[in-house]
Amino acid sequence: MLLIPCPWCGPRDEAEFHYGGQAHVAYPENPAALSDEEWARYLFFRDNPKGRFAERWNHTAGCRRWFNAVRNTATNEIEAGEVTA
Amino acid sequence: MAERLSPLARFTPVSADDLRIAEIPFLTQINLRVDPKSRAAADIGLALGAPLPTEPGTCTSAGADVLWMGPDEWLVVGPVGDGLEETIRTAAGTAHVGITDVSAQRTVVAVDGPRSRDLLAHGCALDLHPRVFGPGRCAQTMLARAQVVLAAREDDGFRVFVRSSFAGYLADWLLDAAAEYLPEGTVTSR
Numbered sequence: 453m454l455l456i457p458c459p460w461c462g463p464r465d466e467a468e469f470h471y472g473g474q475a476h477v478a479y480p481e482n483p484a485a486l487s488d489e490e491w492a493r494y495l496f497f498r499d500n501p502k503g504r505f506a507e508r509w510n511h512t513a514g515c516r517r518w519f520n521a522v523r524n525t526a527t528n529e530i531e532a533g534e535v536t537a
Numbered sequence: 538m539a540e541r542l543s544p545l546a547r548f549t550p551v552s553a554d555d556l557r558i559a560e561i562p563f564l565t566q567i568n569l570r571v572d573p574k575s576r577a578a579a580d581i582g583l584a585l586g587a588p589l590p591t592e593p594g595t596c597t598s599a600g601a602d603v604l605w606m607g608p609d610e611w612l613v614v615g616p617v618g619d620g621l622e623e624t625i626r627t628a629a630g631t632a633h634v635g636i637t638d639v640s641a642q643r644t645v646v647a648v649d650g651p652r653s654r655d656l657l658a659h660g661c662a663l664d665l666h667p668r669v670f671g672p673g674r675c676a677q678t679m680l681a682r683a684q685v686v687l688a689a690r691e692d693d694g695f696r697v698f699v700r701s702s703f704a705g706y707l708a709d710w711l712l713d714a715a716a717e718y719l720p721e722g723t724v725t726s727r
Binding site: 460461462464467515516537 | 594610679
């Protein structure tokens with residue numbers, strides 16, 4: 453089980469969190485101008501790196517706030533300095 | 538007049554030397570959302586007798602209990618029907634503040650006595666040692682897989698806020714977990 457450092461509540465069990473996928477996926481500036489393929493790419497295509505990965509987490513059983521964390525997908529280590537509210 | 542029935546109305550309180558478990562029904566609970574840096578937050582703090590606690594996981598109990606629930610969210614808990622909502626509304630005035638009566642959402646289970654920490658530790662991953670989780674601390678977490686708000690009080694007392702629909706389950710679980718701390722024959726419901 454992961455111990456995830458919530459920026460508000462401190463380290464908590466993984467079971468208290470909801471995963472939000474990749475972080476920093478920007479909403480298209482002009483969605484109407486996108487082709488179907490570009491829109492699908494925005495909606496469904498995500499990075500899948502082995503190593504450092506910035507992702508969104510929600511502390512559902514606690515303060516219910518979203519935050520970003522950088523997790524190493526190979527070791528599951530979460531970088532303490534990279535957890536931002 | 539309709540009789541008001543609490544979620545744990547059929548739960549028989551247990552009381553031993555080291556451990557007491559009982560429901561505190563019908564407490565007034567107000568969910569408060571306001572920018573902690575705003576004038577309204579200060580005014581509400583003034584009306585409630587103490588500034589809104591801004592350190593995560595802490596609560597104040599000057600008049601009503603005020604529990605930190607999030608960076609801009611608090612749970613204000615007072616006795617049955619004492620016009621708490623009115624007090625906060627008056628203090629907030631016309632400012633941008635969210636005030637919601639959530640009294641029916643959760644009921645409160647009081648777990649008291651020197652064994653209270655041992656009992657809660659059976660189903661809670663948090664460090665409940667008084668050094669870390671002493672009086673004035675509160676936390677939203679899972680207790681026996683049920684979402685709860687824990688608030689630590691003086692003399693090893695805890696208040697466990699649990700959703701009404703989970704209250705029966707949690708009370709049963711507490712009784713079961715408490716078996717080793719209670720004299721033989723105390724728990725009769727199993």
